[in-house]
Amino acid sequence: MKRLILAALALSFTASAQAQTVDPASDLGQFRSLRGDGMTALDKGDTATAMDDFAKAQAILPDSPSIPLLRAQVFLKERRKTEAKAALLDYLKRGNVLDLTQNTEFNTIWDSDLENQLQLNQTTIGSMEGLAGLNGFNIVEGMAFVPDQQQLYLTSIHDGKVIALSPQGATDVINFRPGVAAYGLGLRDGTLYAATVHSRLTAGYDPAKPIASKIVSFSAADGKVLAAVTDPAKPDREFGHLLLGKDDLYVTDTAHGEVLRLTDYGQTLETLIPEGYMDNPQGLAENADATVLMVTDFTSGLYRVDLTSGAMARLLPPAEGNLLGITSLSRYGNDLIAVQNGLKPNRILRLHMSADWTQVDQVEILLRAPKSLAQPTQGVVNGDDFVFVADSQWSNLDDRGNAKSDTPGPAVIGVIKLKP
Incomplete structure (x- = not known):
């Protein structure tokens, strides 16, 4: 047994x-x-x-x-x-x-x-259009999108940089220190915010010289660094996904299973969700009036945080629904669009939420396409479209984190149509 x-x-x-x-x-x-x-x-x-x-x-x-x-x-x-x-x-x-x-x-x-x-469970559901492809071995994790310019900003874990990708081609916006990569990325009023971490998957990584995780803000136009925020009280933090909220910035810490808040986009990080509740927090989404934050824990599902009282509750899945293995959340109206790469085949979901976000009423599969989705990572809602990293190149790594090929197929950015 x-x-x-x-x-x-x-x-x-x-x-x-x-x-x-x-x-x-x-x-x-x-x-x-x-x-x-x-x-x-x-x-x-x-x-x-x-x-x-x-x-x-x-x-x-x-x-x-x-x-x-x-x-x-x-x-x-x-x-x-x-x-x-x-x-x-x-x-x-x-x-x-x-x-x-x-x-x-x-x-x-x-x-x-x-x-x-x-x-x-293995049949194809929905369809996806290819929006763009990024050649070379990058491992694309975070992304931001400027629709009127068809401008994408992508993080390359392998090279430790942020890349601007448009119909005119790809250019480097910023190169971080050797061994440092951005796992979270967001764009606000022409400023990019990146959550950086010292990563063994990044060129130049030296485990003997640890580098603290930071929230780095820099100009999207020329990569000029504007500010960098770290947490001296916990230099071993490993920042992951971030959310540029209406009033505050939020970031996950996968080393401690915590979620942190940068109030008013200031310089001091505070702990919103302390260690002890989550195994691996990832996706973040805020409701329309910035009173509720949703957080996905890869291992235990979806959590609701009341930003006024600080109260937190875990939401149960509906019958036959699955809220585990979700790596990205984006708000669409009152619902949530989720990237679920913890299940195989990978899926893009629409979580139909109750009005106050205290319950998931239905889990709808928007896209399940074994030939198109390969370890999808993060995405953003743009009008009635969901733009996301459909093939991140994470699947080009073996169980030990070594590249299977130095020349894998391109990372793919896809788009799916959402219905109001």
Whole structure:
């Protein structure tokens, strides 16, 4: 049984190194504790306790990919085939896929309902137009877009620069220090804001000479640096995605699982979401009147932060919805457009939100295109279009972070049409 359990857990999300501390009282902490207790009970042969723990864990994270597989395996051990099939169907209806050659224990109960759902999860939905391509090996993560000029600003993780890409060609806007790259990017009134980090994937990286993460603002026209903000209290921060809000700037810190705020675009960072709640915060979006901030944690889903009171709550997915593995959020009216590269095939989603953003009413798949989406990263809403990095070149890296090819296909910027 232990071999099967480990195989199931290998399918769960592993986007971060989990170096930060997770509060055991948080949703994520409770989920991990219950899952661990359940596996311990299984090792002791106590399947009743294990299943009780797994049920409680699934109530916290209904879209967890590991729990239904664990439950299905236990049901099979107990010869409860009907329940095992139901657990697998729940797993598949959340959009997950399964390689039966790696999970052969499920062959004994596999039927047409399961096979049809598996095939459905891999079919193409929607269509995408190619807006632009960037040649060379770059690894494009962050982006900003000026529609009237057809001007894109893209971050190159491999080269540690921000590139301006237009129909006239590509030019470098700014080159950061060796080993430093921008993971987050935004544009406001002609000024670019970049969240930089010392990255081993960037040319010139030297682990013996650590460089603090910064929020760097610079002119989009000539790359002149205007200001740089860091956090001297925590020099080991690793800034990720950022959001240029109506009044304040927000940035994620993947090293500590925190979200920080730069009030009034000033010079002092303050902690909005402290360490202990999230594993790997990524996507950020603000509502129209700047009273609510939405944050995606790659591992545990979608969180709502009341910017007036500071209260935070995690939103449960709707039935058969999946809010895990989301790396980017953009507001479209009252809804959210999400890039979900934690599922394969990757997807672009529309999260239909309640009026006050306290509930996700529906998860709609706008685009699922295995031939077009390759580790999509970030995007922006432009009118009724969603412009995003469709092929980031992250897939050109092997499991150790080494390039598979020095001359991969171009990074691709795509656009999909949104319906009001």
